[in-house]
Amino acid sequence: MTTFIARRLLLLPLVAFGVTLLIFALLQFLSPAERAALFVTDPRQLTQIDSIIRKYGLDQPVHIQYWTWLKKIVRGDLGWSQTARMPTGRAIATFFPATLELTIYIFVPLILIGVWMGTRAAVHKDRFLDHFSRFFAISLRGLPSFVWGLIVLMIFYGWLNWFPPGRLSLDAELFVASPEFHRYTRLMTVDALLNGQFWIFLDALRHLAGPVLTLILVEMALLVRITRSSMLEVLRQDYVRTARAKGLDEPVVINRHARRNALIPVITLTSLLFVGLLGGVVLAETIFNYPGIGKWGAEAAVQLDIPGATGFAMFFAFLVVLGNLTADVLYAAIDPRIRLQ
Amino acid sequence: MSVLRGTLTRTAPIQAVTVVAAALVLLVVVGLLLPPVRTQLTRHPFDVGAFLVVATVITAFWVFPTDLSKRMKRNPLSVTGFTIIALFVVVAALAPVLAPPKEGTRDPYLIPHEGFLPDPTPPRAGHPFGTTGNQYDIYYGIIWGTRTAFRVALVVVAVSMAIGLILGSLAGYYGRRLDEVLMRITDIFLAFPGLVLAVVVTAVLGKGLDKVMIAIAVVGWPTYARLLRGDILSVKQRDFVDAARAAGAGDLRIIFRHVIPNAIYPFLVVAAFDMGVIVLVAAALSFLGLGAEIGYADWGQLINMSRSWILGVPGNPFIYWYTVIFPGTVIFLFVLGWNLLGDAFRDILDPRLRGSS
Numbered sequence: 151m152t153t154f155i156a157r158r159l160l161l162l163p164l165v166a167f168g169v170t171l172l173i174f175a176l177l178q179f180l181s182p183a184e185r186a187a188l189f190v191t192d193p194r195q196l197t198q199i200d201s202i203i204r205k206y207g208l209d210q211p212v213h214i215q216y217w218t219w220l221k222k223i224v225r226g227d228l229g230w231s232q233t234a235r236m237p238t239g240r241a242i243a244t245f246f247p248a249t250l251e252l253t254i255y256i257f258v259p260l261i262l263i264g265v266w267m268g269t270r271a272a273v274h275k276d277r278f279l280d281h282f283s284r285f286f287a288i289s290l291r292g293l294p295s296f297v298w299g300l301i302v303l304m305i306f307y308g309w310l311n312w313f314p315p316g317r318l319s320l321d322a323e324l325f326v327a328s329p330e331f332h333r334y335t336r337l338m339t340v341d342a343l344l345n346g347q348f349w350i351f352l353d354a355l356r357h358l359a360g361p362v363l364t365l366i367l368v369e370m371a372l373l374v375r376i377t378r379s380s381m382l383e384v385l386r387q388d389y390v391r392t393a394r395a396k397g398l399d400e401p402v403v404i405n406r407h408a409r410r411n412a413l414i415p416v417i418t419l420t421s422l423l424f425v426g427l428l429g430g431v432v433l434a435e436t437i438f439n440y441p442g443i444g445k446w447g448a449e450a451a452v453q454l455d456i457p458g459a460t461g462f463a464m465f466f467a468f469l470v471v472l473g474n475l476t477a478d479v480l481y482a483a484i485d486p487r488i489r490l491q
Numbered sequence: 492m493s494v495l496r497g498t499l500t501r502t503a504p505i506q507a508v509t510v511v512a513a514a515l516v517l518l519v520v521v522g523l524l525l526p527p528v529r530t531q532l533t534r535h536p537f538d539v540g541a542f543l544v545v546a547t548v549i550t551a552f553w554v555f556p557t558d559l560s561k562r563m564k565r566n567p568l569s570v571t572g573f574t575i576i577a578l579f580v581v582v583a584a585l586a587p588v589l590a591p592p593k594e595g596t597r598d599p600y601l602i603p604h605e606g607f608l609p610d611p612t613p614p615r616a617g618h619p620f621g622t623t624g625n626q627y628d629i630y631y632g633i634i635w636g637t638r639t640a641f642r643v644a645l646v647v648v649a650v651s652m653a654i655g656l657i658l659g660s661l662a663g664y665y666g667r668r669l670d671e672v673l674m675r676i677t678d679i680f681l682a683f684p685g686l687v688l689a690v691v692v693t694a695v696l697g698k699g700l701d702k703v704m705i706a707i708a709v710v711g712w713p714t715y716a717r718l719l720r721g722d723i724l725s726v727k728q729r730d731f732v733d734a735a736r737a738a739g740a741g742d743l744r745i746i747f748r749h750v751i752p753n754a755i756y757p758f759l760v761v762a763a764f765d766m767g768v769i770v771l772v773a774a775a776l777s778f779l780g781l782g783a784e785i786g787y788a789d790w791g792q793l794i795n796m797s798r799s800w801i802l803g804v805p806g807n808p809f810i811y812w813y814t815v816i817f818p819g820t821v822i823f824l825f826v827l828g829w830n831l832l833g834d835a836f837r838d839i840l841d842p843r844l845r846g847s848s
Contacts, residue, residue: 161678168679176695288568292827294771296778297794297819300801304815308801308808429686433775437798447687451694452780463691467682 154482158475169467170223173460174216180456182208188229188456228464229457233450238461241446246465247336248317249431249442254337255362256369256427264370265416268377269409272385283378287371295430299364299437306360313360315439322353361434368430369423376419381412414485421477425470508570509553512577516546535587542584549577562839569838572831575824583637590634600635600788602627611800611814621813623796627786629813633821635788640825643704643773644766650708652762655715660746662716663723663754670720677713685710689772693781700783703776707769718761722754729753756840763836767829774822790825793818 177185186202195202203209207218222228228238236244271283306313317338318326325331325347326338334344339358342350384390385408393407394400432444439445443462450458519542552560553573563569582589592599604626614621620629662673680688692706726732727750735749770790776782777791778798785792797814804810 164675165678165682168675169682172679173691176692179695288831289827291830292767292823292825294774294794294819294822294826296775297815297822300794300798300815301819304801304803304808304812308803425684429684432686432690433778436779448690448779451690454694456695459691459694463683463687466684466687470682470684 155479158478162471162475165471166468169464170220171216173464174219177219177456177460178212185456223464228461231446231450231458231461232455233453233458234446234455238457241458242443242461242465245441245443245446248338248440249435249444251337251339252358252361252431252435252440252442253427255339255358256365257424259362260366260369260373260423261420263366264373265377265409265413267370268374268416269381269404269412271374271378272381272412273404275382280378283374287375290367290371293368295364295368296433296437298368299361299434302360302364303437306363313356313363315357315360315437317354317357317441318350319353319357322350325350357438357440360438361431361440364434364437365427365430369426373416373419373423377412377416380415381408384408384412387411414481417477417481417484421474424473424477428466428469508574512550512553516550519546538584538587542581545580545584549580559839563835566835566838568831569835572828572833572835575828576832579637579641579825579828582634583641586634586638590631600639601786602632602635602788604628604786611797611811614813620817623793623814624799625796627793627796629793629817632788632793633790633818636790636793636818636821637825639700639783639787639789640770640773643700643707644769646704647707647711647769647773648762648765650704651711651765652715652758654708654712655719656751656758658712659716659719660723660751663720664727664742664746664750666724673716674720677717680710680713681717683710686772686775689776690779690781693776698781698784700787700789703773703782706776707772710772711765711769714761714765715758719751719754719758722757723750726750726753760833760837760840763829763833767826767833770822771826790818790822794822 182203183199185208186199186206187196189202189206190196190199207215210218226239228242230236231238231241234241234244267279267283271280274280302313303315307315317323326333326341331341331345331347331350333341335341338354339351342348342354387408390403390408393403398407428444431442432448434440435442435445436448443465447459447462447466449455450462563573587599593603596603604622606626608626609624611624612618612622612626618628618630620633622628623632658673662670683691689703689706689710692709693702696702696705732745732749735745740748773782774789774791774794777789778795780795782795783789783792794815797811797818800811800814802808
């Protein structure tokens with residue numbers, strides 16, 4: 151187990167190094183003058199673009215430029231993000247809690263409901279619930295999350311006014327900004343409860359509901375199908391028959407004996423869902439004007455704020471690698487066959 | 492339910508589909524003879540020619556009983572997918588006839604607009620799907636957007652398949668250090684959520700449809716490379732590869748004649764699924780404002796234009812429904828069609844994967 155994790159951890163810096171190399175290679179598509187312009191904050195400086203190029207060594211050979219660039223990245227200096235009007239590192243730190251909160255609120259119900267529905271569909275194979283879940287999965291697969299998000303916005307904000315966009319209503323925002331409110335975790339719902347402000351908690355939930363509803367449905371389909379097929383596979387195994395023959399209650403057979411083993415492939419899928427979700431939050435946050443890292447990243451890309459966009463991409467790559475590592479470790483912890491390879 | 496499925500899988504509906512398709516083709520042929528249509532058709536001989544070729548190919552595939560088409564007809568979902576995609580192909584081929592561009596337009600892909608009134612206007616004669624912000628005609632955008640969608644999807648699939656094919660077979664066949672290096676490179680590309688990498692690549696390269704295609708190909712190739720590599724690893728240990736080598740075949744010959752044909756099916760299945768995914772990602776990029784220029788016929792662009800109108804007016808939240816529902820449905824159908832077709836290919840070509848979704 152330890153060697154397995156150690157080996158995975160050793161790969162981490164390698165991938166991280168590769169990610170910086172890829173981003174740097176992308177930046178080479180910009181001319182030195184364009185890259186120099188990234189250091190310019192005032193249009194008047196544009197007349198001195200040549201001296202900026204020399205000052206930051208943008209006319210140096212590529213490998214030397216990479217080295218200076220990498221040193222800056224490692225120090226945490228990702229450049230100035232024009233869209234966030236702050237250094238990119240600080241922008242990531244500012245926007246990340248909102249995205250983390252959103253991800254948690256999507257991920258936990260997604261896994262619970264998805265696994266539950268998948269199990270039910272397998273147990274009731276070829277009956278109503280199974281057909282329903284199949285129909286649901288097939289029709290959802292083509293649904294573009296941004297179209298669905300707009301429809302959610304149309305119905306639940308435009309018509310019903312239940313789930314407004316943004317992160318908080320104006321009055322809640324004012325209260326949160328006041329010194330009375332302590333930010334312990336920067337997760338709005340948790341902070342609201344810790345401050346004993348239940349109305350802010352409800353308000354934050356209302357704002358989360360839109361993007362959650364958008365992404366959860368799109369991601370759910372795959373999870374339900376994979377859980378179902380994995381569960382069907384397990385239910386055919388001899389030990390399940392043994393458990394039934396012993397006279398165990400059906401719920402015990404399903405929940406204790408079968409489902410635990412059926413969840414092994416689901417764990418791998420979870421890391422895939424996580425990656426998909428990180429792509430999805432970019433769209434959902436943009437649609438719902440939710441001030442998270444995805445909305446900022448998309449804005450940075452559209453406004454050609456290159457430090458912001460690259461910083462955002464590298465941070466997301468970091469999250470993906472972390473997510474994959476977690477899934478691998480979980481996988482190995484659960485399934486001894488993996489560990490022994 | 493089982494009764495329903497029983498009737499669906501029986502041949503009657505299949506014949507119905509064939510009859511309806513034949514009727515449609517006949518209708519078009521009869522339509523050719525009507526004077527107003529005839530002038531349209533003679534004006535776009537290449538497109539009509541393309542349509543005839545496409546229609547013949549589709550009909551031939553459907554009518555001649557090959558193994559592939561016979562198996563496909565057994566599953567109603569596959570038939571649905573096939574029909575949807577066939578319709579899209581026809582629409583793409585006949586775009587200039589279905590939505591004639593204005594006389595003397597510089598580029599037929601630019602959606603015509605009458606005036607600059609900012610508010611969308613509802614469907615009416617002349618604008619069957621209404622107009623979106625700035626009076627761009629939604630119907631025209633959808634019809635010509637079909638061509639854009641196919642172009643993007645085909646180019647990106649071809650490019651990422653080509654790269655994946657070369658690198659994947661090199662890694663899989665030669666193995667060892669080359670394999671290790673190539674796979675670590677794919678790891679790096681796969682470390683990004685696809686959409687995020689595509690967003691950043693387009694941001695660096697600049698906006699525009701060609702940049703979007705490059706960006707999606709950059710994101711897409713590692714999947715193909717890894718898939719082919721894995722299949723080749725398992726295929727190359729089979730006896731027939733040893734036999735070929737014993738018979739004196741060189742590396743290239745073994746790769747192209749023996750290994751790839753045996754490892755290619757999952758590759759094609761993924762390509763079918765990818766056609767839908769690529770259009771989805773391209774639409775998402777256009778939606779974020781990184782795609783085609785304003786007014787270019789592109790489905791994502793239409794959704795993007797509808798964004799400002801999504802909330803309607805106070806008291807009537809759904810007044811501008813058509814700005815999002817029509818383009819949204821089209822994207823949905825396109826992706827769904829390719830997914831169903833991909834499912835069908837998978838079930839037919841690769842029995843190992845059957846029932847996994």
